[in-house]
Amino acid sequence: MKKELDPWSNQLVSDYEYLFTEFGLQRMSPALVKALSGHRLYRRGIVFAHRDLDKFLLASEAGKKTAVMTGIKPSSEFHLGSRMTAEQIIFLQKTFGSKVFYCIADVEAYADNGLPFEDSHANAVDNVADLLALGLDPENTFLYKQSQNMHVTNLANIFARKTTLNTLEALYGHQNLALYLAVLTQAGDILAPQLEAFGGPKNVVVPVGVDQDPHIRFTRDLADKFKEEFGFLAPAATFHKFFRALNGETKMSKRDPLGVMTLNDTPELLKKKLANTLTGGRATAEEQRRLGAEPEKCVVFELMQYHFYDEDADLKKMESDCRSGSLLCGECKAIRLKHIQDIFKKHQERKKKLLPKAGKMLEMPIAFKKK
């Protein structure tokens, strides 16, 4: 039974198996995991699937130029999901020398959220400072706003010519025109790095959450349809699992601000959020000491596994202390909180210094005022 992914819901996908059999996702082979083992997200299977990543790596090994493409809708602060994608592009940039193409989707922020370009500009500067603080090399990055990159909108128009409404409806259901247009624009974002203006056809990888796979499939089909005209190679993609919201119920999403950590959170706010985070603890302290707790149910564990413990040894110790019952959830949270607060503090210090640079990297919005 085919169950299509929905890039716009915040439904939590927990069974990933059918994606391999129904939609042809490729599993991460041991060789691929090894090639990327320098980062916890690949080593721990959080990035769990791909399309054509092997081709991307072969091209890179052969000394060819490669690129990594991603973007952000500048409608809010960086949350942990944005950070996870950012970590991947920065790691790929460092490891393979790939050029990063980073799209600030301000047109989408306007169309979806009614956020005027002037307003999304401030968010964009904040987001870019986060990227720089996380280690993005600005010298090997093409950073752009959708509202200012005609290459992308022109491609969207050209792609529309070979896109039927039926195709879009099959992928996304019956949606409004703005959404279909956003899909075409995203395809433009992903394929633009292969235009002559950016050095021509090349292997590009797009790291995404698995719910974005419909976009990837749609874009790969377009690459094929316009292969003769533009020489496009089908873009590669990697897919990471959803991270749950802190309440453990839905995937982490900007739409649920209470369940999300953002990179600007203060130590106090982090403390409050962590206090409310779901654990795998037992009903009573006595029971927990006797049976141990359940890390696989615990969002605090998932936080450290996905986001905050780079060292496998740290994670292993956390897990064994949890399972053995030697550490109760309150004590555990206090230890993790300190670690997370420390990471945020250092990040925010770096970021503060980088804000002026981020501002310079982004053109001011073109005059497009509301009345």
Add this chain to the structure above:
Amino acid sequence: MKKELDPWSNQLVSDYEYLFTEFGLQRMSPALVKALSGHRLYRRGIVFAHRDLDKFLLASEAGKKTAVMTGIKPSSEFHLGSRMTAEQIIFLQKTFGSKVFYCIADVEAYADNGLPFEDSHANAVDNVADLLALGLDPENTFLYKQSQNMHVTNLANIFARKTTLNTLEALYGHQNLALYLAVLTQAGDILAPQLEAFGGPKNVVVPVGVDQDPHIRFTRDLADKFKEEFGFLAPAATFHKFFRALNGETKMSKRDPLGVMTLNDTPELLKKKLANTLTGGRATAEEQRRLGAEPEKCVVFELMQYHFYDEDADLKKMESDCRSGSLLCGECKAIRLKHIQDIFKKHQERKKKLLPKAGKMLEMPIAFKKK
């Protein structure tokens, strides 16, 4: 019975009456005709209907800034239809000091005709030289390519948010996505002159062939929907009648090159085309001398009336010579040919000198090569 206009067919509309009753076109009042009587197209009722032109004229009389908007798809040379629209914008520019916004629809030429930007650039330069030779004041004109005007594409994206597929289907029938996108982009072209970047809300008039009224209605609805956000005034429009192809059968269209005069036609080609033009002549010379010919059936007469005789006296003489039977069609054609050849010769001389200026007015296409 509602009969929707089709902006993409080359069907000839000959009964215009239902457009007033069914679609709310406004008749040109004597006062409006008088205000515009300096140009044959208004004086002779070729521009026969409008929407809100009275408001445009009132604003102009009140000393407010006004604008005229039109454009061309740079897929071929200027034909007489393009010239007719160009004459109107130039007349309005001269008469009311309105700023002309002129769009080179190269994205549409790419999407519709597969014409790469590099190729349409040459056509665009040629088209703009025609505009200058016809008298366009470049100092009071904003000339742009769709592929380079982010204001327009950003508006198209914003408009998509409040446009349902049902609305587009009702107006245009079930069409492909590229066409719907072109419609949104055209709405962006028409409303962009009212953005703050171009001086804010103002009265804008769009001279079009009557088959384009669905675009006008659609854009006026959008202006209303986004009135609060951008302060848009509903754009005004004037509507001209179709000019028949030289064979007298369909409206003049780029799609039928044999039935069309283009402004680059040589004297020999003009001669050939005019020789093949439908007349209102009788079966025999004897019959024609006795009964006179029928100018209302004659495309040569229509040519002079619509396009080539500015002086009403010249047209009147042509008509009376025709009706009286004193001038046979062959003799008549020889006289008109000389007049048309003369106009073309002078135009082409002016144009030749203006080609370098036209080239400078248009930015070279952004790097967007085919593989």
